[in-house]
Amino acid sequence: MSWTDWKWQLQNRITDLDGLSAKIHVTEEEKRSFPKTNEFFQFAVTPYYLSLVDSKDHHCPIRKQIVPTESELEHSSNEWEDPLAEESHMPVKGITHRYPDRAIWYLSHVCAVYCRFCTRKRKVSEPFETPNKKEWEEAFAYFEAQTNLREIILSGGDPLTLSDEVLNSILGRLKAIPHINQVRIHTRHPVTLPMRITDSLCEVFARNFPLYLVTHFNHPKEITETSAEAIRKLVTRGHVSVLNQSVLLRGINDRTETLSELNYKLIKIGVKPYYLHQCDEVFGSSHFVVPIEEGIQIHKTLRGFHSGITIPQYVKDLTGGGGKVLLVPNAYEKTADGKYRFKNFKGKEYDVSH
Numbered sequence: 623m624s625w626t627d628w629k630w631q632l633q634n635r636i637t638d639l640d641g642l643s644a645k646i647h648v649t650e651e652e653k654r655s656f657p658k659t660n661e662f663f664q665f666a667v668t669p670y671y672l673s674l675v676d677s678k679d680h681h682c683p684i685r686k687q688i689v690p691t692e693s694e695l696e697h698s699s700n701e702w703e704d705p706l707a708e709e710s711h712m713p714v715k716g717i718t719h720r721y722p723d724r725a726i727w728y729l730s731h732v733c734a735v736y737c738r739f740c741t742r743k744r745k746v747s748e749p750f751e752t753p754n755k756k757e758w759e760e761a762f763a764y765f766e767a768q769t770n771l772r773e774i775i776l777s778g779g780d781p782l783t784l785s786d787e788v789l790n791s792i793l794g795r796l797k798a799i800p801h802i803n804q805v806r807i808h809t810r811h812p813v814t815l816p817m818r819i820t821d822s823l824c825e826v827f828a829r830n831f832p833l834y835l836v837t838h839f840n841h842p843k844e845i846t847e848t849s850a851e852a853i854r855k856l857v858t859r860g861h862v863s864v865l866n867q868s869v870l871l872r873g874i875n876d877r878t879e880t881l882s883e884l885n886y887k888l889i890k891i892g893v894k895p896y897y898l899h900q901c902d903e904v905f906g907s908s909h910f911v912v913p914i915e916e917g918i919q920i921h922k923t924l925r926g927f928h929s930g931i932t933i934p935q936y937v938k939d940l941t942g943g944g945g946k947v948l949l950v951p952n953a954y955e956k957t958a959d960g961k962y963r964f965k966n967f968k969g970k971e972y973d974v975s976h
């Protein structure tokens with residue numbers, strides 16, 4: 623059946639205003655801003671993920687993640703195209719090597735769904751940004767030469783847009799490098815395109831055991847029978863360890879009750895909550911931001927009342943490329959101009975707006 627076929631879901635993605643209006647009620651404001659936002663960051667959603675939207679509810683947490691709004695066009699002075707300075711930490715095209723022992727490798731610039739708060743708006747959905755075979759060979763050569771690297775993180779875009787054969791070959795080659803201790807995959811497909819988790823993909827994963835997969839659920843509504851089944855397969859057939867990272871998003875999951883329900887449901891389907899991210903200072907995202915103090919308060923209310931295994935670490939990826947810091951009370955100083963001053967893992971100071 624086509625609905626359960628991941629290629630059908632990708633080929634039948636809804637990518638324009640007419641397609642979207644045919645499925646859900648789009649407001650006049652959304653209609654006006656659609657062509658303008660599309661210039662900066664493409665719109666696309668799988669029929670599966672769109673079916674999770676409550677078409678009558680304008681505050682639906684799924685809808686808010688995918689439907690562009692006028693607020694995206696507001697670009698304030700503290701927002702950046704590349705907030706984490708990923709491009710400047712690139713020794714080879716497609717690799718960000720910020721921490722000594724691990725590197726991120728962007729294997730694809732295609733995602734099943736484009737999330738409106740995405741940090742990598744500058745490159746996802748841009749097909750000409752996709753690395754080619756020659757660049758892949760350069761990446762392998764770099765991983766082999768850098769003997770301090772212990773972990774490679776496959777990311778994108780979504781690396782699971784690649785075929786099973788290509789993934790098998792990449793995983794096998796990485797695992798054959800003696801100093802590589804572990805391989806991790808960052809993918810939102812269990813949430814936005816769960817049909818991608820096929821038996822044959824799980825065979826590839828099992829063959830390359832052990833693998834760590836970090837997915838990206840933001841709201842309990844995303845935990846459906848289909849996504850739970852994808853996780854069950856990953857764990858029982860693929861023998862994969864599955865973790866989750868969420869982004870703290872205004873109006874989507876910024877309440878203790880929502881986060882608690884999400885985290886308990888994740889544990890129930892076999893996923894360990896890993897990170898809760900502060901929303902990055904990427905252009906057009908200020909309407910999603912929860913201030914750091916408020917985020918710390920929300921996160922603090924989880925502790926004690928909820929099982930420790932359900933609680934992710936609340937982190938901020940420092941604007942300017944300092945890396946991640948834990949967001950806990952007293953983790954920062956407030957500067958005279960109202961910024962937050964953090965020290966990164968190397969002791970270097972970074973001032974950030976949120």
Ligand SMILES: *Cc1c(COP(=O)(O)O)cnc(C)c1O
Nearest residue numbers: 718719720721724725726775946
């Ligand atoms: C987040 C990130 C990682 C992974 O960090 P962990 O804390 O190990 O999950 C690695 N490299 C870069 C550039 C990152 O932004």
Ligand code: SF4
Nearest residue numbers: 733736737740779810
């Ligand atoms: S799946 Fe990840 S990389 Fe792709 S648009 Fe969403 S947040 Fe960005």
